[in-house]
Amino acid sequence: MAPWLLFDILFTHALFNPNFATIYNNLFSPLLPLEYNIAWPTTPNPERSRLFLQFLIGLQLMTLNLIYTGSPRQQIRHCLAAIFLSGAALAVIGGLMKLTGSREFLWLIELREPAAYATFFYKNHWAYFALLAAGCGMALFHNTYAKEKHSGHLPEKSIGIALLILVILISIPLAEARGASLVAIPLMIAFILSITRPLHKHGTKLALSITLCLLILTGLGLYQVAKPQIIRAQQRSHSQIEAAKHGNFHDVKRLALYRDCWSMFRDRPYWGWGIGSFIHIHPIYAGPEFYEINAAYPIAYEFTHNDYLQALAEMGLVGSLLLLSPFVCLLIGSHKKAKWLNKISPWLLSATCAVMIAASFDMALAAPAIAMGTLLIGASSVSYALQAKQHK
Numbered sequence: 001m002a003p004w005l006l007f008d009i010l011f012t013h014a015l016f017n018p019n020f021a022t023i024y025n026n027l028f029s030p031l032l033p034l035e036y037n038i039a040w041p042t043t044p045n046p047e048r049s050r051l052f053l054q055f056l057i058g059l060q061l062m063t064l065n066l067i068y069t070g071s072p073r074q075q076i077r078h079c080l081a082a083i084f085l086s087g088a089a090l091a092v093i094g095g096l097m098k099l100t101g102s103r104e105f106l107w108l109i110e111l112r113e114p115a116a117y118a119t120f121f122y123k124n125h126w127a128y129f130a131l132l133a134a135g136c137g138m139a140l141f142h143n144t145y146a147k148e149k150h151s152g153h154l155p156e157k158s159i160g161i162a163l164l165i166l167v168i169l170i171s172i173p174l175a176e177a178r179g180a181s182l183v184a185i186p187l188m189i190a191f192i193l194s195i196t197r198p199l200h201k202h203g204t205k206l207a208l209s210i211t212l213c214l215l216i217l218t219g220l221g222l223y224q225v226a227k228p229q230i231i232r233a234q235q236r237s238h239s240q241i242e243a244a245k246h247g248n249f250h251d252v253k254r255l256a257l258y259r260d261c262w263s264m265f266r267d268r269p270y271w272g273w274g275i276g277s278f279i280h281i282h283p284i285y286a287g288p289e290f291y292e293i294n295a296a297y298p299i300a301y302e303f304t305h306n307d308y309l310q311a312l313a314e315m316g317l318v319g320s321l322l323l324l325s326p327f328v329c330l331l332i333g334s335h336k337k338a339k340w341l342n343k344i345s346p347w348l349l350s351a352t353c354a355v356m357i358a359a360s361f362d363m364a365l366a367a368p369a370i371a372m373g374t375l376l377i378g379a380s381s382v383s384y385a386l387q388a389k390q391h392k
Contacts, residue, residue, distance in 0.1 A: 004060045007322035011053055011275055011315070014041035019273070020280065027279050028300050041319065043274025044281060052276040055368060056323070059375055066379035067330065073387050076380050077143065077344070080136040083373075087133025088164040091171040094118030094126065098174055117175045124362060127177030128355050128370045130168050131184055132377050135351020137165040138191050143343040165191070179362045183354040190350065253289055254305045254361075260285040261304045264313040272316035278304060281313075303366045307359040310366070330382065338385035345388070348381035 019042040020031035027048075036042050043049040071079075094117040097103070104110050117126035141161045148155035169188055173181045263285050264273060273281045279302040283290075290298035304310040311320045340346065355374045358364045365371045 001060070001064065001326050003322045003325050007319060008053070008057055008060075010041050010271075010322075011049070011319065014043045014271075014274055015046040015050055015053075017042045018044065018046055020044035022280070027302070030297075031280060031284075041271040041274065041316070044277050045274070049275045049277070055371075056275070059371060060326075062372070063327075063330075063375050063379050066376065067334075067383050067386070070387060071380075071383060073344075073384055076384050077140065079380070080140055080344075080348075083377075084133050084136040084140060084161075084164070087130060087136070087168050090118040090120075090126075091130060091133075091168045094120075095167075095171055095174055117171070122367075123175040124177045124180065124364070125367045125370055126175055127172045127180030128358065128364045128367070129373060130172050130175075131180060131187070131354050131358075132351050132370075132373050134165050134168045134184070134187065135347050135354075135377060137161055137168065138187075138194075138351075139344040139347035141165065141191075142194065142347065146343055162195070179358050179364075183358045187350055187354050191347075253301075256287050256289045257282075257301060257304045258306055258309060260287060261306070261309050261313045265309070265316075268316060269312075270316045270318050272312065272314045272319055275314055277314050278302065278310055303363040305363050306361060307363060307365045310363075334382050334386060338382065339388040340385050342385060342388040345381045345385040348377050348384070352378035352381065 017036050017040055018034055019036045021034055022029040022031060022045060024030075031044055097116075097118065103116070117123045120126035120129065141158055144161060145155055145158040148158055169184055172184050260282055261278070264278075264281055279300055282301055283298050286298035290301070292299065304313070308320075311323070315323065338345075340349075352374055355364050355370065365374065
């Protein structure tokens with residue numbers, strides 16, 4: 001993992017090569033330019049960058065540990081079950097909070113953020129956790145059904161898992177998370193098709209037909225419950241699309257953030273401005289959309305809502321390649337050593353890919369819990385496939 005080691009060394013050096021000094025000890029402080037070595041990585045806030053760097057190093061070590069220590073497959077399944085059941089419980093609790101208009105978790109603990117969902121303080125963060133939890137559930141469904149289909153009785157465990165998956169997935173549009181709703185559609189379609197495939201086999205038609213009927217009826221019922229939130233999200237998307245067509249980025253600030261972030265990257269394409277630096281550097285590049293009337297300073301944004309574009313602006317092309325290339329190498333290197341066509345890995349990998357696709361138009365991986373969860377599920381997928389090959 002030489003690229004990760006080099007990345008860690010270079011961006012640790014950046015902590016001692018600051019390009020700006022903050023006047024006040026907060027994220028919104030004006031900056032004083034400093035002399036620095038432009039040939040090496042840098043940062044405007046060494047303390048903030050140090051925290052982000054420590055987190056990235058932790059993610060690297062977690063990934064290597066999950067893949068190379070080889071947790072037993074049963075232990076992986078138990079971990080997936082814990083994530084799935086937690087997700088199902090939070091989906092129900094959060095759904096009740098949304099439908100009743102309550103801001104109190106379990107009607108005991110007040111959540112001040114109106115966009116919260118269950119224990120998540122932001123609806124989009126919940127939605128990406130729900131995607132990962134649903135992926136865990138889909139994997140467990142196929143693993144459980146493979147054991148139940150020849151039992152001679154109704155596969156009640158599989159039916160229960162399928163219904164909980166539907167509850168988790170419907171919570172995504174209920175939370176009005178539009179991006180996550182889009183990437184969840186192909187995952188749900190793939191899951192339904194995977195259920196219908198065995199219908200032609202003798203002896204399974206009744207059980208699977210009952211499962212599909214329950215899924216359809218439950219889905220229609222849950223859709224009616226979430227319909228107001230879905231309509232509201234559609235109306236919001238339509239108004240933003242119309243504003244973007246007319247070049248009105250005041251109502252679609254995300255596109256303006258993309259534009260400004262790209263300008264940041266073009267000015268420092270190799271090493272970027274420093275890990276976690278977007279909130280400090282963006283005000284220098286902020287367009288008129290970010291200034292209130294008669295305001296001297298723009299509104300500060302901490303994230304671009306495009307994780308890959310923000311990585312380029314903060315770590316540059318070289319830093320981004322050093323950070324991401326080992327993941328690609330791990331997948332390529334494990335391809336021939338792993339048995340990917342098992343009951344677990346494809347669904348975990350699909351959920352991981354869904355979140356990573358969403359990161360191209362949202363801040364999916366900017367949330368530490370979601371970044372950890374995505375790597376946990378992705379690395380577990382690889383680890384399970386490697387062990388499936390060894391114990392085939």
